[in-house]
Amino acid sequence: MMLIEETTVADDALPVEAFKAHLRLGSGFGQDTVQEPVLRSFLRAAMSAIEARTGKVLMQRSFSLSLTFWRDAEAQPLPVAPVTEVTRVALVARDGVQTDVAEATYWLERDSQHPKVRAARACLPQVPTAGAVLIAFDAGYSAAWDGLPSDLQQAVLMLAAHFYEYRDDTGLSAGCMPFGVSSMIERYKILRLGMGAGQ
Structure with missing residues (x-):
């Protein structure tokens, strides 16, 4: 991570x-x-x-989180709070090529302690072999x-x-x-x- x-x-x-x-x-x-x-x-x-x-x-800033695997296929905790918006989720192939994940397939569970990116369907998209997933989000009180x-x-x-x-x-x-x-x-x-x- x-x-x-x-x-x-x-x-x-x-x-x-x-x-x-x-x-x-x-x-x-x-x-x-x-x-x-x-x-x-x-x-x-x-x-x-x-x-x-x-x-x-x-104070509000933009962050990106890179992961090589999901902690949970249904919901990925974010390391800081409060998260106001997930602006992008992308799968990163081994060669570095990025493919955006459709916004309809995930949603932000807002929580003052443990915000999460949750799957809108059965599970979050599979992380490419030897690749990663990139989550871009905005966080901060104001x-x-x-x-x-x-x-x-x-x-x-x-x-x-x-x-x-x-x-x-x-x-x-x-x-x-x-x-x-x-x-x-x-x-x-x-x-x-x-x-x-x-x-």
């Missing part, structure tokens, strides 16, 4: 001004934008860390920062501030997440039942 992020969050979609306010940075001194590249990098790092912990995509749940917004700002404050502390290289952030994202973590049965 290989998940590829096909698009990224645009710089102007990041909440730089909200982050400045959160950090209580001064303004009106003629160099208000000097730190913006640094602030954007910490916002991206915080969003990435929270997405990794929760399995949730915060295309705009203001569309994110408020607790996730706050968690991103808090974690980005933590990264900013301790940016020179090499003792944190093993990684950590402040308790306040952990408690806010707890309810978004993927629920796993038994030996991964929830997937």
Whole structure:
């Protein structure tokens, strides 16, 4: 399995001004934008860390998932949530030639924890021998920062501030997440039942 992020969050979609306010940075001194590249990098790092912990995509982006076999012939779980649309399913032959699968043969089961591509008929199409299947989809809570749940917004700002404050502390290289952030994202973590049965 290989998940590829096909698009990224645009710089102007990041909440730089909200982050400045959160950090209580001064303004009106003629160099208000000097730190913006640094602030954007910490916002991206915080969003990435929270997405990794929760399995949730915060701001909408496009992804592609490549598989060499279906986990289940009737339904294939997708590795992140929330998925808003499956834009393409294609079979990839051994020589790399791609053949689109008809949209009528599958559908998206929307779920906040475990979205799936489900077969509309008896089963999903057979994966070519020595080939793969490619699933393209869009995922994320919102295309705009203001569309994110408020607790996730706050968690991103808090974690980005933590990264900013301790940016020179090499003792944190093993990684950590402040308790306040952990408690806010707890309810978004993927629920796993038994030996991964929830997937």
